[in-house]
Amino acid sequence: xxxxxxxxxxxxxxxxxxxxxxxxxxxxxxxxxxxxxxxxxxxxxxxxxxxxxxxxxxxxxxxxxxxxxxxxxxxxxxxxxxxxxxxxxxxxxxxxxxxxxxxxxxxxxxxxxxxxxxxxxxxxxxxxxxxxxxxxxxxxxxxxxxxxxxxxxxxxxxxxxxxxxxxxxxxxxxxxxxxxxxxxxxxxxxxxxxxxxxxxxxxxxxxxxxxxxxxxxxxxxxxxxxxxxxxxxxxxxxxxxxxxxxxxxxxxxxxxxxxxxxxxxxxxxxxxxxxxxxxxxxxxxxxxxxxxxxxxxxxxxxxxxxxxxxxxxxxxxxxxxxxxxxxxxxxxxxxxxxxxxxxxxxxxxxxxxxxxxxxxxxxxxxxxxxxxxxxxxxxxxxxxxxxxxxxxxxxxxxxxxxxxxxxxxxxxxxxxxxxxxxxxxxxxxxxxxxxxxxxxxxxxxxxxxxxxxxxxxxxxxxxxxxxxxxxxxxxxxxxxxxxxxxxxxxxxxxxxxxxxxxxxxxxxxxxxxxxxxxxxxxxxxxxxxxxxxxxxxxxxxxxxxxxxxxxxxxxxxxxxxxxxxxxxxxxxxxxxxxxxxxxxxxxxxxxxxxxxxxxxxxxxxxxxxxxxxxxxxxxxxxxxxxxxxxxxxxxxxxxxxxxxxxxxxxxxxxxxxxxxxxxxxxxxxxxxxxxxxxxxxxxxxxxxxxxxxxxxxxxxxxxxxxxxxxxxxxxxxxxxxxxxxxxxxxxxxxxxxxxxxx
Numbered sequence: 108x109x110x111x112x113x114x115x116x117x118x119x120x121x122x123x124x125x126x127x128x129x130x131x132x133x134x135x136x137x138x139x140x141x142x143x144x145x146x147x148x149x150x151x152x153x154x155x156x157x158x159x160x161x162x163x164x165x166x167x168x169x170x171x172x173x174x175x176x177x178x179x180x181x182x183x184x185x186x187x188x189x190x191x192x193x194x195x196x197x198x199x200x201x202x203x204x205x206x207x208x209x210x211x212x213x214x215x216x217x218x219x220x221x222x223x224x225x226x227x228x229x230x231x232x233x234x235x236x237x238x239x240x241x242x243x244x245x246x247x248x249x250x251x252x253x254x255x256x257x258x259x260x261x262x263x264x265x266x267x268x269x270x271x272x273x274x275x276x277x278x279x280x281x282x283x284x285x286x287x288x289x290x291x292x293x294x295x296x297x298x299x300x301x302x303x304x305x306x307x308x309x310x311x312x313x314x315x316x317x318x319x320x321x322x323x324x325x326x327x328x329x330x331x332x333x334x335x336x337x338x339x340x341x342x343x344x345x346x347x348x349x350x351x352x353x354x355x356x357x358x359x360x361x362x363x364x365x366x367x368x369x370x371x372x373x374x375x376x377x378x379x380x381x382x383x384x385x386x387x388x389x390x391x392x393x394x395x396x397x398x399x400x401x402x403x404x405x406x407x408x409x410x411x412x413x414x415x416x417x418x419x420x421x422x423x424x425x426x427x428x429x430x431x432x433x434x435x436x437x438x439x440x441x442x443x444x445x446x447x448x449x450x451x452x453x454x455x456x457x458x459x460x461x462x463x464x465x466x467x468x469x470x471x472x473x474x475x476x477x478x479x480x481x482x483x484x485x486x487x488x489x490x491x492x493x494x495x496x497x498x499x500x501x502x503x504x505x506x507x508x509x510x511x512x513x514x515x516x517x518x519x520x521x522x523x524x525x526x527x528x529x530x531x532x533x534x535x536x537x538x539x540x541x542x543x544x545x546x547x548x549x550x551x552x553x554x555x556x557x558x559x560x561x562x563x564x565x566x567x568x569x570x571x572x573x574x575x576x577x578x579x580x581x582x583x584x585x586x587x588x589x590x591x592x593x594x595x596x597x598x599x600x601x602x603x604x605x606x607x608x609x610x611x612x613x614x615x616x617x618x619x620x621x622x623x624x625x626x627x628x629x630x631x632x633x634x635x636x637x638x639x640x641x642x643x644x645x646x647x648x649x650x651x652x653x654x655x656x657x658x659x660x661x662x663x664x665x666x667x668x669x670x671x672x673x674x675x676x677x678x679x680x681x682x683x684x685x686x687x688x689x690x691x692x693x694x695x696x697x698x699x700x701x702x703x704x705x706x707x708x709x710x711x712x713x714x715x716x717x718x719x720x721x722x723x724x725x726x727x728x729x730x731x732x733x734x735x736x737x738x739x740x741x742x743x744x745x746x747x748x749x750x751x752x753x754x755x756x757x758x759x760x761x762x763x764x765x766x767x768x769x770x771x772x773x774x775x776x777x778x779x780x781x782x783x784x785x786x787x788x789x790x791x792x793x794x795x796x797x798x799x800x801x802x803x804x805x806x807x808x809x810x811x812x813x814x815x816x817x818x819x820x821x822x823x824x825x826x827x828x829x830x831x832x833x834x835x836x837x838x839x840x841x842x843x844x845x846x847x848x849x
Contacts, residue, residue, distance in 0.1 A: 135199070138192040138526045140212040140234065145191055147535045153547030153555060153644035158842055159367065159408040160649070169375070172382035173242045175305055178206070179287040179379070181237050186288075186371035187544060192328055192534065193289065194525045195238035196356070200291050200333040202240040202284055207233035214238075238330045242285030244304035247295075247339060249278045256280070256339045269347045271297065271311045280346055281307050282335055287379065288372045290357030291333035294380055295342075297349060309384040313349030315716070316380065316387035317342060318373060318413055320394030320401045321354070322420075323361020324513060326520060327541035328534070331356030342393075344709050351387070353380050360397025364425050364538060366404045366649055373405065373412060389719055391712070395419035396674060399662075403682060406658050408649040415715045416660040417708060420674035423652035423682040425538070426557070426645050427790045429514060431463070431778035433558050435503035436511050437587050437624070438462055438565065438779060440617040445586045445624065447495050451579075455499030460569035461583065463777035464502035464675065465668045472500050479508070479616050486614035502776075506673030512599050512618045514538040515590060517553060519599045537593065545648040546641040553593045557645055557837075559637030559793045560589055562829040568782040570811050577816055585823050588624035588632030596621045631823045642792040642837035651790055654685030659718045659730050660696045661711040661738060665703040666773045676700055676775040677787060680761045684788040687762075694731020697738050698757055700773045702745035710747075714738040742769035761787040784831040791835040796827030 156162070169180040182189060195205045195215045207217050214236035248259040249267045259266070259279050266277040279298040284291060299308030319338055325331075333356050342352045356362055357372030377390065392402040392413040399421035405412050422428050438461055442452035451457050459466040472480070487494045512519050517535040526534075535553065539546055543554035565587055570580045597620055600613035613620075624632045645651055662679045679698045686693040697714075701707045714737040721733040741752035751768035758764035759775065766774075778789070785791055797805075799820045803813060807828075813820060820828075 135525060136195075136215050137524075138194055138215050138530050140214060141530055141533060142191055142213055142236070145533065147533055148552035150548050150552055151544050153638075153640040154545045154648040155644070156647065158647060158649055159370075160410070160655070161843075161845070164374075164409075167375075167378065171375075171378045173285055173287075173379055175244055175283075176241050178239050178241055179285050179292075180375065181239055181286070181289050183288050183368060183371045184375065186365065186368040189237065189289065190327055190541075191236070192526060192530050193236070193238055194329045194522065195235055196330045196332045197238060197240040197286070197291065200284070200356075201335060202243065202286075202291065205235035205238045205240055208236050208239065209234050237289050239286050239289065240284075240291070242283065244281060244283040246298055246304070247280050247282050247335065249343070254340065254343065256336065256343075271313075271349050276311060278347060280339065282339070283383075284333065284335070287355065287375045288357055288368070290330060290355050290362070290372055292353065292355040292357075292372075292376045292379070293333055293335060293338050294351070294353050294376075294383075295335075295339060295346060296351035296384060297346065307383055309351075311349060312351050312384060314388040315350050316377075316390045317345055317350050317352045318358070318377070318390055318392045319352055319354040320392055320398030321359040321361065322394065322396030322398045322400075323359060324397070324425075324510060324538070325360050325362045325364055325541075326513060326536055326538050327363045327365070328520075328536075329362045329522065329525075331359050331362035345712060350712075351380065351384065353377065358394075358398075358401060360400065360425070363541060364397070365542060366401070366408065369401055370405055370409050370412065374409075377412075389414040391415040391417065391715055393417040393419070393708070393712075396422070397425070400424055400652075402660070403652045403656070404649060406660075407652060407655050410657060413658065415658055415719055417711045417715065418660055418662045418682075419708065420664045420678075421662050421682060422678040423685060423790070424650060426650045427652075427681075427792075429538075429558055430789065430792065431780045432507050433511055433515070433590065434560070434563075434565070434779040435462065435464075435507050436617045437589065437622065439501070439503055440619055440622065440624065441583060441587050443494065443497070443617070444619070446582065449579075451575075453495055453497055455497060455501050457574075458501050458503075459776070460572075460574040461566040461782060462501060462503050462779050463568075463782045464506070464779075465671055465776045466499060466501040467669070467671060468499035470500040470505065470671055472505065476500065476505065476508075482611075482614055483616050486611050489612045500671055502671040502673065502675065505671035506675075508616060511590075512621070515556075515558075515593065516596045516599060516618070516621060517593045518596055535593075539593070542650070545644050545650065546638075547644060549594075549638070551594045555638035555641035555644075556593065556635075557637045557641040557792050558590075559635060559642075561634045561636055562794055562796045562824055562827055563634070563780065563783050564824070564828050565779060565783055567784050567808070570808060570813075573811070577811060577813055580811075581816060581819050581823065585631040585819075586624065586626060588622055589635035591621050591623055637793055637837075639793065639837045642835070643839045645792070646837075646839055646842060652682060652685060653790070654682070654687070654689030654693075656686060656690070656695060657730075658695065659715060659722075659734070659738070661699060661715060662696055663699040663701070663707055663711050666700050667703060668774070668776060670703075676773060677761075677777065680757070680759075680775065680787050681789045684761065684786065685790060688788065692731060694729065694734060697734070698740050699743065700741075700769065701743035701747075704745040705743060705747045707743055707747070710737075740769070742772050784829060786831065791831070793835060793837045794829035794831060795833035795836050797830040798827050799824055802828050802830075 246259040247256040283294040297311040302308040399418035402416040455466040520536040539554035756767040756769035758767040759770040
């Protein structure tokens with residue numbers, strides 16, 4: 108299964124410095140200018156409209172298909188205006204330099220002096236604000252005995268042969284590339300009989316379309332690099348079976364997490380395909396991590412866009428992952444620095460008591476993590492301080508280090524080198540800034556933040572299990588603190604070691620200078636009060652997976668808990684718990700977990716095809732009623748053998764049942780909020796609060812006796828502690844009011 112990793116520490120620490128150097132050297136031109144009306148401080152209100160599943164989309168205004176040599180639409184149909192600055196990647200994607208669209212210094216400089224007649228026609232010298240490119244097409248083939256693809260011409264003789272509809276045909280694929288909504292799309296289908304690139308026939312297409320989604324953590328402002336090689340090799344087996352494949356950098360979350368823009372782009376890419384090849388029998392999505400998030404959200408927000416899904420390494424959505432992940436560095440800073448003298452935390456596995464995510468005393472870490480560890484120790488020495496040794500590693504560090512600043516800090520972007528200093532300094536970055544037209548802005552024009560940790564009792568489960576003492580519990584919660592408001596954040600001191608604002612003595616892997624962890628005159632470190640309007644807007648705008656799904660999904664992943672990988676198995680069960688809450692059951696979702704040496708994705712395509720065909724024979728029945736045995740819940744060994752399968756194999760603590768056979772083979776872990784008392788569903792932005800006295804009377808801390816510590820608890824939690832028996836207090840109760848009125 109392709110590993111669609113999110114940003115890794117080794118890339119952030121080393122690769123970004125290289126990227127800055129490459130950009131400065133001119134190999135990847137920088138964005139040097141912004142439109143005259145650009146205003147990063149523009150105010151906007153939180154989204155208060157209907158859920159996207161309740162909105163009628165506008166009629167298409169662009170006339171498809173885009174012909175070769177022409178340019179696709181640049182303005183989204185319904186996802187809002189174009190974003191600036193916008194970094195061009197047409198050249199690195201194989202489409203050549205972007206087209207000149209202005210002489211006013213806006214965007215990326217273009218100086219074309221080649222002999223390509225297509226680009227000569229469109230313009231030579233000037234600037235590209237929108238990174239557009241004319242549509243092109245080529246043929247690629249798979250050589251005999253190889254797994255990769257090469258450009259094909261009629262002089263090639265070593266073309267592999269495949270069987271399609273009982274006939275042996277050459278494995279040659281027509282590949283089309285162009286721009287739609289300014290993003291780069293790729294379309295691939297088997298070459299038809301006697302076709303030309305200008306007139307594809309599609310007579311060897313099996314009438315099934317794959318929409319390939321890709322992952323990563325994006326904060327907008329990038330076109331993104333498209334890779335024909337990656338798309339063809341990822342879907343080589345399905346192409347050989349006659350499937351067609353489409354993809355877009357607009358459906359790659361490394362470039363953005365705007366789910367409306369992702370939908371707008373996917374709809375148009377499909378329209379381009381249909382205009383050339385005709386309607387598919389069905390469209391199946393596939394993709395890992397952020398690619399899985401898109402499938403869950405798009406299927407919920409826009410039924411009919413995809414008809415089935417293979418969600419690899421899934422999370423239900425992006426926004427609710429920030430809830431426990433933003434806790435990670437706060438807790439790691441507490442273990443490493445605030446309570447660094449406590450030998451308990453020097454063994455990584457003990458940190459799991461509080462963090463919930465897996466940890467291992469034997470994990471040695473990657474080269475990048477070792478460099479971070481070494482640099483941190485040298486930085487502490489430069490300040491005359493000491494940092495205790497740690498044995499092993501945690502998922503918080505191995506999987507998530509670096510994500511919080513990227514998602515939260517408006518003064519940090521990992522692609523800073525792709526923009527001039529003047530342009531970079533005018534923009535407010537971060538996941539929330541990229542989506543502030545949904546979350547809204549505060550009085551200073553900064554995006555409102557829905558994250559909240561008021562009343563969260565970190566380590567409550569560890570206290571109840573006797574793993575920490577009452578005194579340790581109180582110290583942890585009095586000292587863990589929170590993040591500063593974005594307006595108060597400073598540039599990062601972790602990656603930008605070559606920058607004027609950063610020195611070795613500043614180095615902080617936790618981004619500690621952007622935390623609020625100081626205790627003033629004995630008072631607890633302050634917690635962060637999230638913006639309730641932003642929370643409600645996240646629900647209303649379809650950023651949250653609510654468990655509402657009417658397509659079959661095979662949620663498939665490798666078991667990577669021992670590697671402390673960020674793609675933990677609990678993500679699949681978070682989606683399942685939400686589906687059960689919303690629908691009463693999750694019979695349209697199968698969870699497959701495999702040993703990391705076996706890729707079950709091809710099996711998932713075959714199982715979904717059987718599942719789909721069963722529904723066409725019995726349209727009156729639900730997906731659960733007609734689910735075939737080949738699509739049952741299961742766990743798989745490294746030889747690809749099904750170890751256990753059936754309805755109860757994934758029972759466990761998440762659904763208050765005794766562990767099933769698969770759960771025993773591939774156990775799952777929790778997260779900091781689950782340790783604090785939340786459920787695995789994990790879509791609670793703000794907990795209801797109960798007075799400390801009520802929590803004590805209800806026996807919340809049992810078997811620990813916290814009555815002698817009542818005064819300390821009240822001091823730490825003056826507003827009360829979380830009552831997870833109640834729902835999210837920020838839930839907009841009228842979101843689906845029309846259903847109740849029916």
